[in-house]
Each structure stands twice: as structure tokens, then as C-alpha cells.
Amino acid sequence: TQLLEQSPQFLSIQEGENLTVYCNSSSVFSSLQWYRQEPGEGPVLLVTVVTGGEVKKLKRLTFQFGDARKDSSLHITAAQPGDTGLYLCAVNNAGNMLTFGGGTRLMVKP
Amino acid sequence: NAGVTQTPKFQVLKTGQSMTLQCAQDMNHEYMSWYRQDPGMGLRLIHYSVGAGITDQGEVPNGYNVSRSTTEDFPLRLLSAAPSQTSVYFCASSYSGQAWTEAFFGQGTRLTVV
Numbered sequence: 001t002q003l004l005e006q007s008p009q010f011l012s013i014q015e016g017e018n019l020t021v022y023c024n025s026s027s028v029f030s031s032l033q034w035y036r037q038e039p040g041e042g043p044v045l046l047v048t049v050v051t052g053g054e055v056k057k058l059k060r061l062t063f064q065f066g067d068a069r070k071d072s073s074l075h076i077t078a079a080q081p082g083d084t085g086l087y088l089c090a091v092n093n094a095g096n097m098l099t100f101g102g103g104t105r106l107m108v109k110p
Numbered sequence: 111n112a113g114v115t116q117t118p119k120f121q122v123l124k125t126g127q128s129m130t131l132q133c134a135q136d137m138n139h140e141y142m143s144w145y146r147q148d149p150g151m152g153l154r155l156i157h158y159s160v161g162a163g164i165t166d167q168g169e170v171p172n173g174y175n176v177s178r179s180t181t182e183d184f185p186l187r188l189l190s191a192a193p194s195q196t197s198v199y200f201c202a203s204s205y206s207g208q209a210w211t212e213a214f215f216g217q218g219t220r221l222t223v224v
Contacts, residue, residue, distance in 0.1 A: 009150070031210045042114070042200050042215025043153070050210055088152060092209045096141035096160075096202065097168065100152035 003027070004089055004101035012107045016078050021104040023089030024071045032072050033098075034063055037086040046074075079108045112136050116201050116216035123191040123223045131186040131219050133201030139214070141204045142184040146170065146197040147218075153200060159184055160207060191223045 005024050013019055023032065031050045035043035047056050049065035049072060056063045060083075062075040076083055089101045117132045135142065143158035145168075155168030159178040173195060175187040184203075188195060198220050202213040 004152075006152075033210075033212075040217065042202070042217055043213075044215070045212045048210045048212070092211065092213070096143045096204045096207060096211070096213055097155055097158050098143070098145070098153070098202070098213060099155070099169075100145075102150055102152045 004091065004099060006087075006089060006101035006104050008104060009102065010105050010107075012109065013079055015080055015108055015110050017108075018075065018077050019079060019106070020073055020075045021087055021106070022071065022073050023101050025091075026070065028069050029091050030069075031092065032065060032069075033090045033092060034072070034074055035088045035090060035100075037088060037103075039085075043086075043088055043090075076106075079106075081108045081110050084108050114201055114203055114214050114216035116199075116219050118219060119217065120220050121222070123188070123221065125191060125193060125223060127191050129188050129191065131188075131199055131201075131221070133184045133186065133216060134182050135184075135201075135203040135214070136182065137203060137205065137214065138181060139203035139205045140181065141207055141211075142178065143168070143202050143213075144174070144176065144184070144186045145200045145202065146195075147200060148197050156186065156199075188221075191221075193223045195221065196223045197221060 034046045037043040052069045054065040144156040145153040157176040201216045
């Protein structure tokens with residue numbers, strides 16, 4: 001099982017600010033996923049990164065996979081209250097066996 | 111479109127009681143799994159299944175049983191509930207076992223054991 005460490009654990013910012021959350025491990029991943037979870041709901045997949053150095057954009061969200069495939073980051077530009085939620089990185093060990101990081105809880109205040 | 115459906119949404123049990131958490135998916139996915147989510151710990155895998163009739167243990171299987179008699183259903187049984195099993199439980203499914211496959215989650219069951 002690969003240990004995933006996410007930082008920061010909590011983040012409270014004002015609308016319009018930028019932020020970055022991190023997901024780190026000492027292991028090399030074949031791929032990494034980011035999920036977002038809203039209160040009372042299950043996680044929903046945002047993106048899967050596969051190639052070292054890969055950058056993927058989803059509107060105001062930018063995901064990067066480290067060159068060595070040991071870490072990943074999620075950057076949000078001009079955060080909005082609708083971005084509030086729990087952001088989880090995860091490694092799919094195949095067979096639908098996901099290992100999750102502890103999550104970053106983001107609150108964006110209007 | 112239902113996706114992954116979990117019932118009940120909330121449950122309170124007394125220590126020692128047993129119960130079954132239901133999970134059903136209508137996407138014809140072969141792969142299904144159960145996770146528990148505790149504060150500050152993300153989600154941890156309890157049991158998983160790669161198809162009807164095939165199940166295996168995840169990271170935290172003790173105190174839980176599963177079976178998979180159909181593709182659609184994957185119930186999770188608590189044999190004798192303990193306060194340590196107070197948690198939010200999520201069922202997930204995916205169409206493939208490949209590492210990049212998207213997992214679809216239900217809305218969760220919030221369980222309190224008193």
C-alpha cells in the first residue's frame with residue numbers, strides 16, 4: 001500500500017485568491033487521481049494523471065504530475081465559493097482498490 | 111440515472127447488533143468496493159470484488175463480511191457492531207480494473223454505534 005500525504009489539511013481563503021494543494025509519497029505511481037467530495041456526497045473524479053511531468057487543466061483547476069511520478073499538485077486560480085469541498089488524491093492499485101490521501105479541506109469565503 | 115445507490119443513508123446501532131449496508135449499481139460494472147471514511151483519514155478500503163462470486167479483503171476488513179452473488183449488488187455486513195465502526199461508509203464501482211479507471215461512489219451511509 002502506498003502512503004499518500006496531502007498538505008495542507010485545511011485551507012480557508014477569500015473568493016478570488018489562488019491556492020495550491022499537494023500530494024506526496026516516497027513511492028512511484030503509474031497514475032494518480034484527484035477527487036472532490038462535497039458534504040453528504042461521495043467523491044467525484046476530477047482528473048487522472050498518467051505521465052511524469054504531465055499538466056492537465058480543468059477550467060480554473062490545474063493538475064500537475066511530478067517528473068518522478070512521486071508527487072502531484074492541484075492549483076486553483078481565482079477560487080470561488082463553489083470550489084469549497086474536500087480534495088482527495090488517490091492511487092488506484094488496480095481492481096478498483098484505491099488508496100487515498102488524508103485530504104485537503106478547502107473553504108472559499110465570499 | 112441512478113449510478114451507485116446506497117441504503118440506508120443514516121443508521122444508529124447499539125453495540126453488538128448486526129446489520130447490512132446495501133449497495134447497488136446499474137452500470138454493469140464488474141468491480142465494486144467498500145470504504146470507510148473517518149475524520150482526517152481519507153477513505154480506507156474494507157473489501158472489494160472483481161466480479162460476481164469473487165471478493166477479497168482490503169486494508170481494514172476486520173468486523174465486516176461481504177458477498178457478491180450478482181453483478182449489481184455488493185452488501186456489507188457488520189456482524190457485531192462496535193463503537194470503533196462509527197464512520198461514513200462508501201460503496202464504489204468501476205467498469206475496469208485498470209489503474210486509470212474512474213471509480214463511481216454512492217452517497218454514503220453514516221453509521222453511529224452507541
